[in-house]
Every structure is written in structure tokens, then in C-alpha cells.
Amino acid sequence: MLSSPRTPETGAAVGARRRIPVAVQAPDPISREGAVSQLRARPEVEVREELSAAVGTVALLIEDTLDEAALARLRRIVRSEGARAVLVVGTIRETELLDVIECGVGAIVWRREATAHRLVQAVLAAHRGDGDLPADLLGRLISQVGTMHRGAAGRPGAPSLGLAPREVDVLRLVAEGLDTGEIASKLSYSERTVKNVMHGLTTRLHLRNRAHAVAYALREGYI
Numbered sequence: 001m002l003s004s005p006r007t008p009e010t011g012a013a014v015g016a017r018r019r020i021p022v023a024v025q026a027p028d029p030i031s032r033e034g035a036v037s038q039l040r041a042r043p044e045v046e047v048r049e050e051l052s053a054a055v056g057t058v059a060l061l062i063e064d065t066l067d068e069a070a071l072a073r074l075r076r077i078v079r080s081e082g083a084r085a086v087l088v089v090g091t092i093r094e095t096e097l098l099d100v101i102e103c104g105v106g107a108i109v110w111r112r113e114a115t116a117h118r119l120v121q122a123v124l125a126a127h128r129g130d131g132d133l134p135a136d137l138l139g140r141l142i143s144q145v146g147t148m149h150r151g152a153a154g155r156p157g158a159p160s161l162g163l164a165p166r167e168v169d170v171l172r173l174v175a176e177g178l179d180t181g182e183i184a185s186k187l188s189y190s191e192r193t194v195k196n197v198m199h200g201l202t203t204r205l206h207l208r209n210r211a212h213a214v215a216y217a218l219r220e221g222y223i
Contacts, residue, residue, distance in 0.1 A: 020044060020127045023051040023083075025073075026062035035062060035088070038116035045123055051083055058126050059083040060119065062111070064090045071099055078104035078208065084126040088114050097141055098215060106211035107132040130179075131211030141215060163201065163222050170197045172223045175214045 022045045026032035039047050039060075051059050059077045063070045066089065077083050086107040087100060100108065106129070107122040113134070125132035133141065163171070166187075173183045184191045198210065207213045217223050 018056075019046040020123060021046050021048050021057045022060055022123055023048045023057065024060045024062070025051070025077075027064070031062045035060060035114070035119065038114075038119060039123075042116060042120050044120050051077065051081060056127060057083050058086060058123050060086045060088065060123065062088045064111070066092060066096045066100065071096075071103060074100065074103040074105055084129070084209075086119070086122040086126050088119070088122075092137070094140065097137065098219075101141065101211055101215045104208035104212065106130065106209040108134065108137060110134055129209045131174075131209065131214065133211070141218075163217065167197055167201045168217070168222050170194060171201075171214055171217045174198075174210055175218070175223055 022039060024032050024035045024039070024047065026035065036047055039045050045058075048057070051057060059081075061070075061074065061077070074085060074087065078085050085103075085105045086109065087105045088109045088111055090111045092100065092108075107126040109118055109122050122132050169187055170183055173186055178186065180191050180194050183189070184194045187194070189197075198213070201207070202209070202213055205213070205216065207216055214223070
């Protein structure tokens with residue numbers, strides 16, 4: 001889902017499953033140790049010293065601002081190393097937001113809101129392949145891709161996703177912040193069908209997660 005923060009699963013619920021490995025990367029030791037100390041107390045996650053190739057590993061990256069070097073690190077971690085990513089950042093300019101989503105980052109946390117509770121929310125969302133954006137960023141993303149779409153409207157040779165009607169229906173509800181169960185209930189589908197729809201379109205279009213799929217569909221004018 002692509003949504004404002006939701007209440008994370010309880011420690012008891014997560015404890016019944018494997019803890020999520022998390023590697024923290026930060027530009028300075030104080031920032032890194034601060035995040036590590038918050039995460040170590042949580043039963044849902046297992047803090048790793050370094051990013052590994054283990055399936056399901058989440059990279060938590062801390063940045064004050066984004067520059068080309070930071071974006072390059074994001075791309076390397078998500079595309080080359082195959083990790084799910086959470087970005088903790090101080091500020092994001094309008095021109096950087098879509099770049100971050102298209103790097104494959106579906107979960108973003110403002111540094112000023114980076115409590116242990118909020119970090120775990122984002123880690124759980126990233127691990128599931130969901131999107132988790134602050135409400136103000138979600139609004140900015142929708143506005144940005146809407147502007148891009150209007151500017152491209154009527155342009156000869158404009159690309160088309162070729163989405164099926166039920167893919168559009170599912171993506172609209174994802175964009176509204178509904179989870180898999182809620183989408184299934186709304187559309188009278190099984191949860192398996194919803195998961196298959198999302199898997200099919202993200203695989204076909206080479207999209208990295210739900211947030212990326214929603215951003216792409218918004219930019220093409222489907223939702």
C-alpha cells in the first residue's frame with residue numbers, strides 16, 4: 001500500500017515469524033548509533049552490522065539531504081544488492097521525490113519523526129514490498145506526477161502502460177492507502193487474486209514495489 005503511516009504489527013504477532021534483518025547506513029556515527037539503539041530494542045527486527053544478500057534484508061539509509069551521491073547509493077543498494085530500502089531524510093526537493101520512488105524506495109521517514117515506532121512501521125512496510133510515505137509527501141507525489149501527465153497529454157508517441165481494467169482498479173485502491181485485505185473486500189476478490197494482480201503488473205512493467213507502480217500509473221494518467 002501507498003499510504004500515510006499505519007499502526008505496525010505487534011511484537012507478539014511478528015515474534016511468531018522470523019525477525020527482519022535491518023542494516024543501518026548513515027553519513028556519521030552519531031546518526032547511525034541513534035537509529036541502531038532505537039531498533040535494537042524492538043522484537044520485530046534484527047540489526048545487522050552490514051548489508052547482506054539475505055532475502056528480506058532491509059537497508060535503512062539516513063541522509064540529511066539528497067544529492068547525486070545519495071541517489072547513487074540508493075540505486076546501488078536496491079538494484080545491485082537487491083535490498084528493500086527505507087529512507088530517513090531531512091528534506092526532499094520536488095525534483096528529487098520521483099527519483100527516490102523510481103530508485104525503488106517505497107518507505108520514507110522524516111528525520112524529525114524517526115522514533116523507534118515510526119522506523120519499525122517503515123521497515124515492516126518495506127519488507128512487505130508496500131509503500132509508506134508521510135501524508136505530505138504522498139500529496140506532493142500525486143501533484144507532481146499529475147503535472148507531468150498534463151504536460152505530456154496529447155503529445156504524439158506518448159507511452160502507454162496498457163493496464164487491464166482490474167489492474168487499474170487495484171492500483172486506485174493501493175493509492176488510497178488500502179491494504180491487500182481491504183482491496184480484496186472492496187473488489188470482491190480473494191487476497192491471492194489481489195497479490196497476483198500486483199505481482200503480474202510489477203513484473204511485466206519492471207516496477208520495484210507498490211509505490212513505484214502507483215507513481216508510474218499516476219504519471220501515465222491511469223489513476
